[in-house]
Amino acid sequence: MNEMTSPIHVTSEIGKLKTVMLHRPGREIENLTPDSMERLLFDDIPYLPIAQEEHDFFAQTLRDQDIEVLYFEKLAAEAIADDDVCKEFLQRMVAESGYVAGATHDALVEYLSSMDRQTMIDKIIEGVRSNEIDIARPDLQLVAENQDWPFLMDPMPNAYFTRDPQAAIGEGISINRMTFPARQRESLITEYIINHHPRFAGQVPVWRSRNHETHIEGGDELVLSDHVLAIGISERTTADAIEDIGRHLFKNSDYDTIVAISIPHNHAMMHLDTVFTMINHDQFTVHPAILDENGHVDNWIVRLGDNGKTTFEHHTDIKEVLKTVLNKSEIDLIPTGNGDPIVAPREQWNDGSNTLTIAPGEVVTYNRNYVSNELLREHGILVHEVRSSELSRGRGGPRCMSCPLVREDI
Template identity: 30%
Template sequence: MMKAIDSGVYSEIGELEGVILHTPGKEVENMTPTNAERALYSDILNLSVAVEEYKQLAGVLEKITPTYQVKDLLTGILEQPTIKSGLIEKICTYEQALSMKDLLLDLPADELARQLIEGVDLQKNSLTTFLSDERYALRPLHNFFFTRDASVSVYDNVLISKMANKVREREAIIMEAIFHYSDYIKSNTINPNSYYNVGAETTIEGGDVLIARDDVLIIGNSARTTTQGVDFIINQLKQKKDKRYVVVQQLPGEPESFIHLDMVFTLLNKDACMVYEPLIMKLNRYSTILISLDNGEVVSIEKKDNLISCLKELGMDLKPIPCGGSSDIWTQEREQWHSGANFFAIAPGKVMGYARNVYTMEEMNNNGYEIIKANDVIDNKVNLADYEKYVIAIGGSELARGGGGARCMTMPVKRKAVNW
């Protein structure tokens, strides 16, 4: 039985008290080389291998904290007829598939949840559909196991993402419905789509939003989160009236491994962070900008030398640990490409990441982090309480090819406060 929980996340590293996951299913397989690019993939994943690797991530988290599966939460709300009807109406209207509405209404909740994630087959029962090259009336949500992107817990609210790609918008619609109606997670939501003055130029995805401290947000200005998206978040923070800081890190539009800020920078502990050195530490054309707010107003906007020195000014003195080590730029590039900088904190100094990034893991070990195999945790061969600092190494030969790591695959809904 799932435990009901109130959302609240005030840091990236506070001890985890609840997290939303989505085990990859047939939606990952339901693509071809022709439509992989449209699905935002550069290759097709082997589902059976990806699922075995994902079991390591989920298995460790199930031992540590309450976990909530998207499909279970979605099934739960779809058992309520008015919610089911409203959600189908919204999705079918948005995706111009109103002809499917009656068919979907007839499905039981669990089957409807499955099809909304894995894809709804196009009925070849009219000339239009018969001649269509499409296989699905509602396309599979190939990227949904990266639960971080479609919504993000920011303090006492959940921000519903405004996805940069239309193919992912259903993920955000589903997550908003879950936060509105689920009996298990109670939260206030903020959705940019609900604001009359928010246009198509405003996009925000969760991989770009990092909560450094209860008064400091770090936001990536990326191919997926626009300057208008950052401004939207700032406008929400203005309502708080107290002193707040937003540190904006500009990112290159390509290669695709720089899709979000958490692919080049993640927080590990009160005094340490993981960085992709060439972008975060070295001189380049991508600016770090500090925006200071007080009493509901922006009081200053100024460029800073880099993200690390900017955070130090704000009282966060973080040692940067380099993704891929610091001796070879090629190694750094290779391991960053496979989500080597994308760590997920279970508690301060207790994190998860891909085992495949051996130079990154070695660098973590050199900084006092014990490397622990995920399966050893699952099989009770180690007691995590025995270690002050550790990194749990999960398999990532297949999962990493989807374009994300441990932080991307986890959406925390509650963390304990950090004693700064």
């Protein structure tokens, strides 16, 4: 298959984007409170009406470039159209929300089953509050454990960052084991989309499923070419998971090389794509804080050895490594905020490095990162700016908010 016939086809970060999956933020954002932000991985509360306006502007910016926009929540509702599939999905979702059996489990299943498919999906993402359901004989242990918590099923406010629960690689996908409980149910929805939606069912190899102890997230997975990946060793992705997905890709696809890049394990740099993105054949954005005074960062070239075992080759000069694996004579690393000690961390905090490339040398960025954006233009990049006052409060930019499904080859 090729990019014209396969439902998933991503062989680079920069090939012209043809199809992308987004999630329009919904009432799950309004279910954030100061007390729940840490548990739900937020450090601020976006104002939903403006966040939705900004997201619609983002989606329209993509459509204006002839990019097909699919919505995660609509694909999910269509994937569970069959009654038996819906019943299985609901049982698994309620179980992963903490209720394998018992009165609360039964009440949640009955409550959600009463809804049409789209309303059910929206409600699951939004979260179910304790006062929405009358449980005749509540599970006493659960009541004791959660008496100060207003939700029976937690909201999923991170769902508008569709990059992370999965990652399209070649004509397949990784369905990811997410790191924190607040996000783990998101990829269960992905699993049902891939397995049961008529657009994808039976056509998409899964390079790594979500049924693992080790974790990996899509913000750390960058498709550099038709045979090379870069994956961040980060707060959200473990080295063991990188080795695992590498073994499957090396044996079952055209991918033969992974560049594993170590980044600081903290909330400000949670994924590789918050500090490093590919924007052209030989150009990358980089947050200077991940590099030492020599411009180096620990990285490993991971390949499959002749003996069938994974090999690791340690390097520090990321420019030289990129030149080698991409067969380029030079690499242009463009620093966030022009490397200024005040501007760079400020703009990186608001995702100045989190660029979504929609064609070689053409990107979508947040308008608030004006120093980084002007520098991109000086380096010959075409920049489409999108609004960002509320969406950016979730600590994710245009790449975080998008899951490319089809790109043209380069």
